[in-house]
Amino acid sequence: MMLRKQTMNEPMYDVVIIGGGMTGLAAAWRLEQARRAGLPVRYLLVEAAPRLGGKITTRTQDGFLIEHGPDSFLTTKPHLLTLVRALGLEDELIAPRTTRYYLVRHGRLVPAPEGIFLGVPTRFMPFLRSPVLSWPGKMRMGLDLFIPPRRDEADESVGDFVRRRLGREALERLAGPLMAGIHSADPDRLSLEATFPQLRAMERTHGSLIRAMWRARRQRGSGRSAGRGHRSPFLTLRSGLGRLVDALQDVLDPQALNIGVAVSAVASHQAGYTLALSTGATITAKQVLFTTPPPATARLLQSIAPDASQHLHRIRMASSASVVLGFRREDVPHTLLDASGALVPRIEQQTVTGYTFASSKFEGRAPDGYVLLRAFVGGDGREAALSLDDTALVQQVLDDTRRLLGIQAQPVLTDVQRWEKARPQYDVGHLDRVATIERTLPAGIAVVGSGMRGAGLPDCTRQGIEAAEKALAALGFGRPAETPTA
Structure with missing residues (x-):
């Protein structure tokens, strides 16, 4: 699509954010805090859907509270928890009432053994007593203590890694459902480095996943975190995660939100980039943050960043x-x-x-x-x-x-x-592809979100905030001395 030449009446923004999911909202929040701290940054968030939040979808019906997207978030990655607190929602946080779960084996529910972390046992006796794996499968897992670590640095699939360290049955019955299920992925295509790099680090450092888990448990002391006294690393909001989206929308400048409007084309010009909107309007931005899914981002970047667009198209x-x-x-x-x-x-x-x-x-x-x-x-x-x-x-x-x-x-x-x-899908080699995309982007363009460096809500939050801070630095605003909370 050809864009007409900019006129004096077209709005000029410092930063335009394309996409109003968690990544885009986090970026907008960071820019809003900078504006409230006194930086003269002018930003706009453009979202094609009639609502903000992306996959965060909370609704109520007949007394039921329904989450169709994520229902909780991981607190060991602190960025979203920090944002929740900054929004004044800490009193609304709730933890799961139980951490027990089942695995299906031969069509029947079997309780998952206590102390399993990413498919690796941290407690010996509960694992041995569990019928989740056969005795040959358990013995094969034990060989992890003696198998030497792989020395090269190349990425490998989660499936190959787990089979190599713990065996086929552990992959099929335990680690595969736990790890690949998080990403709706095939473990034999899922990149270990992009999704569970801590496991590769354990292998390198300790020579064994089981040994690494046992040492970590001893360092924690009593070991309650692997048993029934375990506090879940997940939290949610009492009224659902849609409350987070509402709180973010409430603190953002209403004039900075363009909801129900799509970006149809992006082109370069002397002051930055010109964006054509589905309304027929045209706007201009010095910095553009793409937080849309890879296929949509690839289409919009085709004319201004063809190499990056090509690699984005390859993300399944x-x-x-x-x-x-x-x-x-x-x-x-x-x-x-x-x-x-x-x-x-x-x-x-x-x-x-x-x-x-x-x-x-x-x-x-x-x-x-x-x-x-x-x-x-x-x-x-x-x-x-x-x-x-x-x-x-x-x-x-x-x-x-x-x-x-x-x-x-x-x-x-x-x-x-x-x-x-x-x-x-974070296929093997995903991080190399992401690095190539980032390297081939022109100045003033950033691509972030669930298709890039982390698909969970905390990772999306981190990516959005970091992209906003990089945009502020590129604009010469730097970092404000004091950032208000909301």
């Missing part, structure tokens, strides 16, 4: 769906009422890839006398069922739920949310 995207089911409490087996969910390994060949027992995991998710479950479908290599319409998909999920969870009753509530080509 997977589709998934969330199917919410509400049941009467008396229709649900009591074993499901004291656990946070269940993981279904690929080898089980079910439609459902996992469940969150939402009303058991967090308070306030279902009215008294009812239970809320959330089933996950799809992901890389498991997308066949997504071709079904909503009615057929719900029925398929119910069939799995009867077999796996033992719930025979009809639900009192069903709800389906589809995420079409919305999950970036």
Whole structure:
């Protein structure tokens, strides 16, 4: 698309943020704080959807609180927790009521052994007693103590790494569902360096994952963090993560938000970049932050950064769906009422890839006398069922739920949310590709978000804030001496 020459009436912004998901909102928040601290920065966030928040999707129906996107966030990566506190939401934080979960083995629910971290046991006896793995599988995991570490620095898949260190059964039954499930990914394509670099670091430093976990547990002292006294590293907000989006929108300058408007083209000009909007308007920016998914970003960058665009197009995207089911409490087996969910390994060949027992995991998710479950479908290599319409998909999920969870009753509530080509796949070599993208971008352009350097909410928050700070530095604003909280 050709852009006409800029006129004097076209607005000029210091920074334009394309995309209003978590990354874009975090960037806008950082720029708003700089503005409130006295820096004369003029910014605009443009979001094509009719609402902000991206995949954060919270709604209520008949007393149920439904999350169709992420339902919590990791606190060991501090950026989002810091933002939540800065927004004055700390009193609304709640932790999971339980950290227990199940794994499916041969069509039956088996409690996950206590003390498992990323598929690696940190406690000896609970792991040995657990039926999650066969005795040959457990003995093969024990060989991790004697297998020498790999010496070269090349990236490898999560699947190859786990098979090499812990064995095939550990990958299929334990580590694969835990690690690849987070990313809706195929473990044999998922990059270890881009997703779980700490495991490679453990291998290099300690020569063994099990040895590294045991040493870390001894350093923690009593070891309660691996047992029933364990405090979950995850938190959420009492009224759902949609509350975070609302709080961010409330503190941003309303004049800096352009919601329901898409960017249709981006072109270079002498003052920076000209952006054509779906309304027919044209705006100009000195700095442009792309927080959109890789395919959308690739299309917009095609004319001004063709090499970066080409590499962005190579980031594969997977589709998934969330199917919410509400049941009467008396229709649900009591074993499901004291656990946070269940993981279904690929080898089980079910439609459902996992469940969150939402009303058991967090308070306030279902009215008294009812239970809320959330089933996950799809992901890389498991997308066949997504071709079904909503009615057929719900029925398929119910069939799995009867077999796996033992719930025979009809639900009192069903709800389906589809995420079409919305999950970036961090294939082996992903970080090299990201570095190439960043290296081939022209000055004044940044590409950040879930497709780049971390897909979780804390990583997206970090990327947005860092991109905003780099834009401020490039504009010559520097860092304000004091940043207000909200």
